[in-house]
Amino acid sequence: MSLTASAFDTLELKDVGRSFGGREALADLNLTIRAGEFIALLGPSGCGKSTALNCLAGLLPLTHGEILIDGKRIDVLPSEKRDFGMVFQNYALFPHLSVAKNVAFGLEVRGVAKAEIKRRVSEAIALVKLEEHAKKLPGQLSGGQQQRVAIARAVVLEPRIVLMDEPLSNLDAKLRLDMRTEIRRLHQSLGLTTVYVTHDQEEALSLADRLVVLREGRVQQIGTPTELHNNPANWHVADFMGYRNLLDMELTEVSGSEARVSGHGLSLAATLAQPAKPGDTVRMAMRPHDLNVVNDHTVTTGRNVFTATVGVVEYQGREFAVEVTTSTGQRLFVHAETAPRVGEEVTLVLDPARALVYQQNLDAGVSEEEREHQELAEVGS
Numbered sequence: 001m002s003l004t005a006s007a008f009d010t011l012e013l014k015d016v017g018r019s020f021g022g023r024e025a026l027a028d029l030n031l032t033i034r035a036g037e038f039i040a041l042l043g044p045s046g047c048g049k050s051t052a053l054n055c056l057a058g059l060l061p062l063t064h065g066e067i068l069i070d071g072k073r074i075d076v077l078p079s080e081k082r083d084f085g086m087v088f089q090n091y092a093l094f095p096h097l098s099v100a101k102n103v104a105f106g107l108e109v110r111g112v113a114k115a116e117i118k119r120r121v122s123e124a125i126a127l128v129k130l131e132e133h134a135k136k137l138p139g140q141l142s143g144g145q146q147q148r149v150a151i152a153r154a155v156v157l158e159p160r161i162v163l164m165d166e167p168l169s170n171l172d173a174k175l176r177l178d179m180r181t182e183i184r185r186l187h188q189s190l191g192l193t194t195v196y197v198t199h200d201q202e203e204a205l206s207l208a209d210r211l212v213v214l215r216e217g218r219v220q221q222i223g224t225p226t227e228l229h230n231n232p233a234n235w236h237v238a239d240f241m242g243y244r245n246l247l248d249m250e251l252t253e254v255s256g257s258e259a260r261v262s263g264h265g266l267s268l269a270a271t272l273a274q275p276a277k278p279g280d281t282v283r284m285a286m287r288p289h290d291l292n293v294v295n296d297h298t299v300t301t302g303r304n305v306f307t308a309t310v311g312v313v314e315y316q317g318r319e320f321a322v323e324v325t326t327s328t329g330q331r332l333f334v335h336a337e338t339a340p341r342v343g344e345e346v347t348l349v350l351d352p353a354r355a356l357v358y359q360q361n362l363d364a365g366v367s368e369e370e371r372e373h374q375e376l377a378e379v380g381s
């Protein structure tokens with residue numbers, strides 16, 4: 001494969017910020033991306049993901065901070081001089097040009113020699129498996145195929161970095177999965193540094209080497225998929241990572257990281273994920289998979305065992321997602337190996353190691369200094 005990215009070692013975003021009319025859409029983004037990394041910017045609608053990507057692309061000027069490649073500032077360069085490839089949600093193809101001509105367009109604009117254009121275009125089209133469709137117009141292709149053209153058009157320019165803004169959000173569920181694999185395969189074979197914006201945590205976890213979770217324009221956590229999945233930094237990240245059960249409880253005992261919490265008629269063993277002291281009102285986060293319906297009917301009491309009534313049962317392939325209600329009326333999302341009956345009382349067991357206790361106040365427990373320290377540790381790792 002001769003499509004290769006121009007070499008660099010690191011791309012640094014230093015205190016990057018962008019305001020609109022005095023309101024900060026993005027603040028203090030500090031991130032060092034190593035060449036070849038796949039980074040996902042993740043967060044709910046309006047958290048600043050696209051703003052961050054557009055600042056990187058040069059489509060939006062920064063109101064604060066610097067962007068550097070190998071120590072040289074690039075935020076002062078216009079978009080076309082940054083040598084980045086872009087893939088958007090809406091494909092943005094030329095409807096009157098064939099697939100091959102769409103892919104060739106950027107090279108023609110750059111004045112690349114005809115023979116080289118021909119070679120690079122056919123290579124890029126082969127890479128996204130569209131050889132049979134090269135002569136077709138975009139309108140004759142499916143959504144997934146059009147998105148592949150958009151990807152070929154970005155990688156044919158051999159950019160230093162590829163930026164993708166929700167590239168799969170217009171595709172149906174099956175195609176999304178196929179294209180996800182395709183994007184990961186491309187990334188593995190070309191080693192292209194990629195920054196990928198999505199609000200879909202599963203997509204981000206499956207694609208990225210590292211994830212950056214944003215909320216209201218601020219970084220909440222930067223880490224590998226496993227780090228974020230297993231040890232969310234605060235309850236907001238936990239919520240976003242699929243910890244669907246968030247319960248406000250009173251912290252009654254603390255011993256090291258072991259905690260006991262009570263509330264909603266329950267007294268449970270849990271694990272401190274942020275510093276807190278007895279008497280604090282805390283937020284406990286639990287994934288449905290760590291709150292299981294017990295099938296063995298001999299288990300009726302014990303540590304972290306309690307009962308609840310089944311409300312809704314959803315079939316999910318080999319298992320069941322179940323909504324239950326506790327005796328005090330608290331709804332919980334739990335997991336079952338076999339289908340319980342609606343209205344039935346079931347026994348639940350909670351893994352104390354996976355019941356994570358957080359400060360309710362999102363910004364408590366993580367000081368600016370700790371954040372910087374965390375970022376430096378990540379860069380050094």
Ligand code: ATP
Nearest residue numbers: 020024025043044045046047048049050051052199
């Ligand atoms: P989505 O997933 O919905 O695209 P996002 O996380 O990408 O959301 P941004 O588009 O970055 O969010 O927007 C962040 C914030 O900045 C939002 O509150 C948005 O309303 C605001 N914003 C974005 N672009 C502009 C603009 N051109 N003018 C004014 N406000 C803007």
